[in-house]
Amino acid sequence: MNPSIVVLKFGSSVLQTEADLPQAIDEIYREWRAGRRVIAVVSAFAGVTDQRFAQTRAVTNDLHEQAAWVAGGEEESGTKLAAALIANGVSARYVDAREAGLRAHGEPHESTPVSLNASYLHDHLRDHAVLVVPGFIAHDIQGRTVLLGRGGSDLTALFLAKNLEARCRLLKDVDGVYESDPAVVENHAQRFNRLSWRTALEIGGRIIQPRALQFAQSHGQSFEVACVGSNLSTLVDHGPDEIATVLHENIQPVRVVLLGLGTVGLGVYAHLLRRPDLFQVVRIVVRDLDKPRRLDEANLEAPKSLLSIDPWDAVTQPADLVIETIGGLEPAGEIVHAALLRGRAVVTANKALIASRWWEKLARFATGKQPLLKFGAAVGGAVPVLETVSALAHHAGVVQVRAILNGTCNFILDALEQRIDFDTALAHAQANGFAEADPHDDLVGLDAARKLELIARAAFGEASHFELNVRGIVGVTASQASLVREEGLSLKLVGACERSEGHVRGAVKLHELPASDFLAGARAEQNRVEIVAGNGQIVRLAGKGAGRWPTALSILGDVHEYLRDGRIAAADEQVQPAVVNA
Template structure:
């Protein structure tokens, strides 16, 4: 028996548009495999005049109230930012609707409050898409390693920075590589969140909260990639090394240490081989040992794929 599941979509930019595309392509497959028919009940956008491929104009709105009035079973938040997103997510949870979000900024700033609120109301928050695009690292930390003790996390968590550094290895300047990343949609017109390291730190904060629980945070080291020159990159290559923007966290003397910075990696390091927009995460756990995850971390479809996986997971459990 097939059950209808209505989705209220907040935001229809790159990731939201990617989700619409995936639902259009896979709706029948999802119905057959999982017994659920996913239907978008309403879509919140900033510009109501803009045409959206694959979206019925009748369900497009510029008012969040219309999304909730469409009686969605699951609310998907893809508007980004913190203030408006927090208000909409809170309203969804208070109305006893589960939420799926790709919003790393919201979760890094208010994650504990969001999850506590969801627990009080007996609903779920899916957030796999907030870190590493389509790479299922959050599910692994929350479920796969729930019985283990994570000792450290090390990874490349920002696909934009990694893409820029890769193009610089191929001879492009920082400015030209950034422009290419912006052209492909990996970087925003104002790229500071990516290139100054804040995006990677937000993701590391989310992963560390899952991996290490309530351990108090201590020192945070943060630096970006703006200062990297072609001369730096070429010197590293001559020495058989590469420059990577590495995020890491570990427990040291009972305190959580977070670091996002440039590192010189030997050619044999697993992270040295991570190129272009790919992300990678190396998890070291006491029982499982070293686990490495690799995949596309930037782009609409990988992130939308993770959003869709959370929607299916929540819908099946309802």
């Protein structure tokens, strides 16, 4: 099995409407943060398949024509998920069944998949973190659309996973397979931790397509059944059957204080509001109570009853989690430190804070089995840079990191290549939410330098002495950038660090990169990172590194990880009281 690829299947019980897409994005992002490329297999939104069957049967008796019309349901949900992933900064691509080479034979509405262009999918997984593939759909040898039977997205997912030698996880509205319907209280249903294919065929047909189970059994293929966001699952394989000792996760809403309600803070608030089962926002700290704060695209506005101008509410208000988006060193440093001392978890994207003198006081809260401080969003926006570098450093060591780390500068340099003057390019970046009102730290290279320092710390360890030279993009003109482009090169602000002769050296400076260089492909606010591991492996990451939604997604990635860590500890009965050392 290839541990670097996972197939996630999202059924209509999970994606009931377009409003549920963020749940799928969170689950996909969870896997990408863990270092895996993702193939997301999607069903149509709830009720759409039945609706389309009724529509097409009213106008034609041709089974292939019916299949082609019904397939539009999966195509709609798939393209919308891919678009939503891209909008949130994740490098994603929609791949339809024809592109994937998914062939099947048999009855038009009950076909069996027989072949797949696995090399095509592998090629595109090198360029994208996520491929979205419609479930339930294939094509016959004549190129006509066929369907894989009711619940056929399960079969699509298992077939893809088998051919790609990937792990497979079927995501449902329950956290595994139960002996009987867990929704019926009188059943006292018990969840299986492990389940044989044979038993699953006897009892699992309610939530897993029987044909998919038969496929897995005939190929000796194991897979998981789980709920979005859960640590719990049922492993379906050869057995033996095992009843789980932990039947459910005890989920109570986490009380959250949000520091800041600007571009990123408002995006984070929108994420928190859509999951009232997980989060209760108890206070939002802002600088100006009268400033309008409405997010039209999400149709929300923070109620004034939640607003405060006192940042110490993060410490004094009853809360479990503080999300810091105000930026800067003060008062952020004092507030974050005090909140951590009170035993509260803190999630921040504040790279200036984490790279500053405050780190000496904060570092101890970022280690251990249940770290209270998380800051993955401080580097790369939606791109899981620190998570990937840390994992590679642990398993194989890191030799070198090269990266485009500042979306503001990359956006401006792209515009300069198009002969747009510097001030106009900066104004466009600010209007699109890719640059701060005061962009000084971005333009002089300081923002990229702070991120590079965090990368070097993750790659080479806390004790490494870091020598860093920094030069930004101030003074670059449109004529200079366009001349570089005419020579077939791209002007990029590159941050690079490596260990050499016992020292860790880094630099942030302009480079003229050939088109063949992976970093040269970064467009607009995109970040790109190339990591050379000690075993010679080269890992490349790409995605949006600036803007409301990419940064908010990364912050929520840390938040969900904190929640999962807590549930694991609770299940293991290893929860320790927070140590207050003021």
